[in-house]
Amino acid sequence: MLINLTDVLTSEGKTEEQQVPIEMTDFSNGLEKYLILEKSLVDLKFSNIKKGKAQIDGKAKVVLKMSCDRCLKEVGEVIPLNFSRTVLAPDEITEGTDEEGDQTFMDGYQLNVExxxxxxxxxxxxTKVLCKEDCKGICKQCGKNLNEGECGCDTFVPDPRMAVIKDIFNANKEV
Ligand SMILES: [Zn+2]
Ligand SMILES: [Zn+2]
Known part of the structure; x- marks a missing residue:
């Protein structure tokens, strides 16, 4: 959805509020694609800061279908969105600067909500997705989801600290 911000960008002191739907049905971070399970409307507030400059405050919530980092079970990860962005009118932007890169969601005076x-x-x-705080993950040997019970594999991992002590012990013995 495109929202025309000409008024807010050009009229000093102007504020506007809008509630708009999120149209996209999935989200891609360039590597992976996640289905959007739920989404709220986006509450948007536009405020003119000075001529040619405005602030966009927004609030929304989406639930993405992601998988647990440990056991791969699918989870509905709630992503709350609370943001505040400053945008400039096209004639206020110095081309090739950071200003231009910061508002790739603007097309001239139009805000591309998506x-x-x-x-x-x-x-x-x-950065981390877990189905539950104490997810036990899957067995590295047989692949069983350990949240559903023990698998009986020998998963004994020697404590690395013990290994160090053993090394010191062996070193002493050689002397
Ligand atoms: Zn899990
Ligand atoms: Zn196992």
């Missing part, structure tokens, strides 16, 4: 939301989801993506 591009902005896409940007914000990217920033809000969790």
């Amino acid at each position: 591009d902005l939301i896409n940007d914000e989801i990217l920033l809000g993506l969790p």
Whole structure:
């Protein structure tokens, strides 16, 4: 959806509020594509800061279908979006600067809501996804989901600290 911000960008002191739907049905971070399971409307507030400059405050929530980092089970990851961005009118932007790169979701005076939301989801993506805090993961040997019970594999991993002590012990013995 495109929203024309000409008024807000050019009229000093002007504010506007809008509630718009999110149209996209999935989100891609360039590597992976996630289905959007749920999404709220986006509450947007536009405020003129000075001539040619405006602030966009937004609030929304999306739920992405992601998988647990440990056991790969599918989870609905809630991504709350709360953002505040400053945008410039096209004639206020110095070409080739950061200003231009910061507002790729603007097309002239038009705000592309989908591009902005896409940007914000990217920033809000969790670095770790777990189906539950104490997910036991899957057995590295047989692949069983350990949340569903023990598999009986020998998963004894020697404590690395013990290995160090053993090395010291052996070193002493050689002397
Ligand atoms: Zn899990
Ligand atoms: Zn196993």
